[in-house]
Amino acid sequence: xxxxxxxxxxxxxxxxxxxxxxxxxxxxxxxxxxxxxxxxxxxxxxxxxxxxxxxxxxxxxxxxxxxxxxxxxxxxxxxxxxxxxxxxxxxxxxxxxxxxxxxxxxxxxxxxxxxxxxxxxxxxxxxxxxxxxxxxxxxxxxxxxxxxxxxxxxxxxxxxxxxxxxxxxxxxxxxxxxxxxxxxxxxxxxxxxxxxxxxxxxxxxxxxxxxxxxxxxxxxxxxxxxxxxxxxxxxxxxxxxxxxxxxxxxxxxxxxxxxxxxxxxxxxxxxxxxxxxxxxxxxxxxxxxxxxxxxxxxxxxxxxxxxxxxxxxxxxxxxxxxxxxxxxxxxxxxxxxxxxxxxxxxxxxxxxxxxxxxxxxxxxxxxxxxxxxxxxxxxxxxxxxxxxxxxxxxxxxxxxxxxxxxxxxxxxxxxxxxxxxxxxxxxxxxxxxxxxxxxxxxxxxxxxxxxxxxxxxxxxxxxxxxxxxxxxxxxxxxxxxxxxxxxxxxxxxxxxxxxxxxxxxxxxxxxxxxxxxxxxxxxxxxxxxxxxxxxxxxxxxxxxxxxxxxxxxxxxxxxxxxxxxxxxxxxxxxxxxxxxxxxxxxxxxxxxxxxxxxxxxxxxxxxxxxxxxxxxxxxxxxxxxxxxxxxxxxxxxxxxxxxxxxxxxxxxxxxxxxxxxxxxxxxxxxxxxxxxxxxxxxxxxxxx
Ligand code: ADP
Ligand code: MG
Numbered sequence: 001x002x003x004x005x006x007x008x009x010x011x012x013x014x015x016x017x018x019x020x021x022x023x024x025x026x027x028x029x030x031x032x033x034x035x036x037x038x039x040x041x042x043x044x045x046x047x048x049x050x051x052x053x054x055x056x057x058x059x060x061x062x063x064x065x066x067x068x069x070x071x072x073x074x075x076x077x078x079x080x081x082x083x084x085x086x087x088x089x090x091x092x093x094x095x096x097x098x099x100x101x102x103x104x105x106x107x108x109x110x111x112x113x114x115x116x117x118x119x120x121x122x123x124x125x126x127x128x129x130x131x132x133x134x135x136x137x138x139x140x141x142x143x144x145x146x147x148x149x150x151x152x153x154x155x156x157x158x159x160x161x162x163x164x165x166x167x168x169x170x171x172x173x174x175x176x177x178x179x180x181x182x183x184x185x186x187x188x189x190x191x192x193x194x195x196x197x198x199x200x201x202x203x204x205x206x207x208x209x210x211x212x213x214x215x216x217x218x219x220x221x222x223x224x225x226x227x228x229x230x231x232x233x234x235x236x237x238x239x240x241x242x243x244x245x246x247x248x249x250x251x252x253x254x255x256x257x258x259x260x261x262x263x264x265x266x267x268x269x270x271x272x273x274x275x276x277x278x279x280x281x282x283x284x285x286x287x288x289x290x291x292x293x294x295x296x297x298x299x300x301x302x303x304x305x306x307x308x309x310x311x312x313x314x315x316x317x318x319x320x321x322x323x324x325x326x327x328x329x330x331x332x333x334x335x336x337x338x339x340x341x342x343x344x345x346x347x348x349x350x351x352x353x354x355x356x357x358x359x360x361x362x363x364x365x366x367x368x369x370x371x372x373x374x375x376x377x378x379x380x381x382x383x384x385x386x387x388x389x390x391x392x393x394x395x396x397x398x399x400x401x402x403x404x405x406x407x408x409x410x411x412x413x414x415x416x417x418x419x420x421x422x423x424x425x426x427x428x429x430x431x432x433x434x435x436x437x438x439x440x441x442x443x444x445x446x447x448x449x450x451x452x453x454x455x456x457x458x459x460x461x462x463x464x465x466x467x468x469x470x471x472x473x474x475x476x477x478x479x480x481x482x483x484x485x486x487x488x489x490x491x492x493x494x495x496x497x498x499x500x501x502x503x504x505x506x507x508x509x510x511x512x513x514x515x516x517x518x519x520x521x522x523x524x525x526x527x528x529x530x531x532x533x534x535x536x537x538x539x540x541x542x543x544x545x546x547x548x549x550x551x552x553x554x555x556x557x558x559x560x561x562x563x564x565x566x567x568x569x570x571x572x573x574x575x576x577x578x579x580x581x582x583x584x585x586x587x588x589x590x591x592x593x594x595x596x597x598x599x600x601x602x603x604x605x606x607x608x609x610x611x612x613x614x615x616x617x618x619x620x621x622x623x624x625x626x627x628x629x630x631x632x633x634x635x636x637x638x639x640x641x642x643x644x645x646x647x648x649x650x651x652x653x654x655x656x657x658x659x660x661x662x663x664x665x666x667x668x669x670x671x672x673x674x675x676x677x678x679x680x681x682x683x684x685x686x687x688x
Contacts, residue, residue, distance in 0.1 A: 002195045002675060004185045009037040009679070016177050023170065030163040036178055037679065041644045043205045044158035044214060052123060052150060054094045056136040059128050064168075066125040066143070066153055069099050071116045077103065088134070089116050100134045101141060115144060123150045142169045158208050175206050194672045198227060216650035224645040228680050229658035234673040235682035237662040239440040248291040248418045259317040259346060260310060266342050267306065274448035275303050279310045281444050282422065286314065292420035295401065297428050298446030299616035300580025301453070304424045307446070308397045309339060311422055316348050316375040320394025324378045325412060327403035329354045330528050334535075334555060335399070336378045343376055353379035353388070384411045397422045426580065427573060428616040447617065455614045456562075456583040458591040460607045463565065469592060470511060473561055477512060482534065482559040483543045484581055487519075488566035504565070505545040518546035534559075548578070557585035567593035567610075568603035572623040575610055583614075602626065624648050644680070 013034050014024035028034040031042045053059060053067045069091035077087035086102040089112055093099055101124065103112060116122060126141035143153045160171040182199055185191075191199075204213060204220040212218055216225070264271070271279070278296055285292035298304045312322035324339075326332040336352040343350035351374045353365050368374040372391030377383060393416030398404055401423035413419060423441065461469060473483060485508065487501040505517040516530045534544040535556045562582040567575060575593070583589035593607050609622045626649075646654070667673055 001190055001192045001671075005182065005191060005195055005199070006675070006678070008181060008185055009035065009040070011036045013039060013174070016174055018173055018177070023166070026163070026165045027174075030161070030166060039174060039178060040202055040206070041680075042160065043644070044160050044208060046159050046214060047208045047211050048157045048159050050125060050153060050155055050157055052153075056093055056097050056099055056128065057095065061128055061130045064125065064127050064142075064157075065138075066123060067093060067099065068121055068123050068147065069093050069101075070121050071118050072098075073118060074113055074116075086139075087112060091116075091122075097136065098134075099136045099138065102137055102139045104139070121147050123147055123153060125153050142167065156209065158206065179203055179206070192672070195675070197223070201227075216647040221645055222651075222654070225643075225647070225651050226654050226658060227676055228643055228645050229651070229654050230661055230673065231676035231680040231682055233655075233658040233662035234667045234670070235677050236440050238668050241668075243293060243440060244290055246291055246418050247289045248420065259348075260314050262346055263310060263313045263342065266345055269450060271306065272303065272446070272448045272450055274298070274446040275307050278307050278444040278446055281442075282307070282311045283314060285420065285442070286311075286318075291418040292395075292422065293441050294421070294444060295423045295425060295441040296444045296446060297425050299428060299449070300426045300577060301449060301584050302426075302446040303450055304426075304446065305335060305338065305399075308399070308422060308424060309342070311395060312376050312397065313346065313348070315395040315420075316346075318394065320392045321369070321372065321374065321390050322376050322395040322397065323383050323390075323393065323412070323415075324376070324397045324399060325383055325404070326378070326380060326399045329356065329380055329524075330531055330554065331399065332379050339376065339378060348375045349373050350376040350378070353377055353382050355380060355382050357382065381408060384408070384415055388415070390415050392416070393419050395420045395422065397424065399424045401425050426577065426616075428620040445617075452586050453583065454586075454588050456579060456589045456591050458579065458593065458611045458614075460567070460593040460595060460604075460611055463594045463596055466594065469563070469594075470508075473563075474511065476561065477542045480558065481542070481561055481587075482556060483561040483563065484556075484559055484578075485543055485545045485563045486565065486578055487545060487547055488569065500565075501545055501547050508543055508545060512543045514540040515543040515545060516541045518544060520547055548574075554581060555584055556581070560585070560587050560589040562589070562591045563594065564591070565594045566596050567607055568595045568599040572606050572609060572619050572626065575606070576616060576619045579610070 012024060013019050013027050013036060014021045016036070019027075024034045027039065031038040048064065050064075050066045053065055056065070056067060059065045059067075070093075071089060071091050073090045075088040075090065077085050079085075084104075086104045089101040089103075091099045091101060101116070123143070123145045124138060124141040125143040126138040129137040129139060131137055145152050157168065158172065158175075159168060162168065162171065182203075186196065186199065201220040201223040205218075205224065208214050213220060215221065278298075282292070282294060285294055296304055296307060298307075308324060312324065315322045324332075324335055326335055332352060332354050336350070340350050340352075349368065351365055351368060353362070353369075357365060365374070366388060369377060370389045370391060382388070396412050396416070396419050398409065398412070398421070401409075409421070413421065428445075473481070477483065485504065487504050501517065501519045505515060509515040516534050518527050518530045522530075530541075530544070531554065533539045534541050535554070537558050559582050562579055564570070564575065564578055570578070579591045582591060591610075593610060595603065595607060599607075606626065609619060613619060662673075
């Protein structure tokens with residue numbers, strides 16, 4: 001059943017009439033895929049009414065307008081004195097205001113003369129542009145119709161989120177083609193009722209009549225969101241039942257805690273209650289014959305590394321090996337520098353393995369891993385290279401877990417015999433959602449900061465007052481404070497990012513000699529070197545200007561000031577993460593959020609939330625409530641699943657419904673659930 005429809009869903013868009021390979025690859029850029037299905041899952045963002053205007057005077061540049069015009073004259077395009085000129089059709093609206101229609105790359109004046117003869121009225125529709133020479137301009141109108149055929153121009157139009165080289169007209173053409181074929185297939189096929197309903201809902205949102213049809217609580221969006229959640233939740237349920245059926249012979253028996261106690265004795269501080277509770281939960285998992293799959297959620301600076309360390313020590317005591325997987329070289333080295341000395345005191349062999357290790361050194365490290373001598377290995381993805389063999393891998397710790405893909409987690413897990421997994425995340429997810437967002441994982445929450453930490457004082461400041469800010473931080477720098485200065489991030493272009501950071505760097509370097517600079521266009525080695533110099537307490541580098549490339553988990557306890565420029569462009573979660581790079585020592589830390597002139601009320605509200613609270617869970621909750629107000633930078637990094645139809649804020653009840661529906665025993669056999677899992681690619685479910 002439904003095979004015909006599925007085959008069509010998986011068809012490459014280039015085979016749709018009028019598309020071809022070039023357009024298909026443009027679609028690929030926008031849709032993140034080039035199948036018919038990818039198109040179907042990309043829905044319009046709003047509906048635009050098209051009323052026929054009498055005059056361009058009533059419209060704004062950039063608007064898509066529909067207007068009656070009379071053709072006045074023709075001007076042939078071509079190449080003149082080496083410059084390409086468009087073909088122009090000069091017209092006037094009902095109030096005699098000039099409107100010029102332009103066609104680029106077209107030399108066939110005849111064609112347009114025929115379509116737009118002088119002295120005749122036409123209804124045209126397109127995007128309004130303006131130039132000083134020609135006044136109002138419409139380039140390549142989407143519609144050109146005789147007045148009596150005005151009905152052919154849709155009175156409302158679904159507007160798709162688009163990208164380079166794709167017009168709304170292309171979107172609607174492709175959409176029309178796709179649904180035409182779907183209808184043919186449905187008629188020819190013994191399509192299931194579920195599929196009929198699903199396709200029907202899709203059709204309604206692709207042909208919306210009003211914006212209500214596209215609202216999160218609209219009937220059809222709700223229906224699709226439920227399908228999407230049901231797909232995900234059933235995948236999670238299946239993962240869970242598979243995992244619960246696995247065994248793990250390494251169950252660590254809780255006879256003695258000698259080594260772990262010794263480890264506690266080495267710590268220069270007392271573990272917080274939350275850290276201790278989390279460690280207890282992990283040890284309890286170790287005692288069960290089922291592989292552990294636990295996520296530790298704790299705000300930046302809550303001390304997750306030591307929790308992981310306790311787990312690795314306990315594992316070593318049982319004779320098995322552990323790995324600690326970090327997303328970058330720098331972080332891996334930093335963890336190693338902290339953990340190695342403790343391991344030495346505990347008599348455990350600890351090693352670091354990253355892409356930097358080559359030749360004989362690497363070979364030696366691999367032998368030590370294979371023999372089982374190395375008990376704790378810290379590193380990057382190099383830890384799961386094909387030729388790395390472990391004698392008895394018992395525990396995989398993944399730091400900053402959202403930075404790793406499912407494939408990488410699976411590769412790591414396959415290095416042992418159902419090893420226990422411990423994921424660390426600094427992205428608090430509101431409790432109501434954590435189960436469903438993170439999938440099949442047990443969760444420990446570290447909701448407490450180490451004693452003696454002062455809350456970071458956060459203020460917001462318009463960017464014009466940057467001079468006053470410099471005056472305020474200068475004496476602190478004099479007294480040894482270090483400053484992170486994060487520069488505006490411009491989504492479209494990495495080059496612009498670099499320039500913004502570059503010019504701020506040059507300015508700051510005049511005040512504070514030896515300022516560092518770090519951005520995405522520098523090679524990794526240089527970047528690492530700058531980071532290391534900044535982290536070194538004795539270095540002269542007091543200020544580090546950077547784009548957001550600075551590492552998430554980087555620990556520079558002497559950094560007490562964080563300045564974020566154009567803070568309004570970031571999402572709450574991203575700002576909170578950035579801020580978390582200060583306030584890691586016992587000194588008072590500060591975060592200054594600089595904002596630009598055109599900050600929106602929502603943007604201001606976000607900054608206020610940051611100024612008021614330092615609690616990651618409260619911020620996550622607020623983030624959820626404010627979500628949906630446009631794309632924010634840094635959301636991808638925050639570890640949230642990017643759904644097509646689901647809205648975190650509006651569909652909370654659906655999460656529960658879908659979860660309950662997925663709890664029945666034979667969900668793996670349910671055919672429709674299986675199909676939905678195919679439609680909403682569920683291979684990225686955490687724990688899968
Ligand atoms: P994160 O949870 O962000 O990974 P880290 O593990 O890097 O945090 O810990 C941040 C800092 O706090 C480190 O310098 C660490 O040594 C220190 N730390 C961890 N636990 C405690 C504690 N219980 N008391 C005081 N300091 C602690
Ligand atoms: Mg960390």
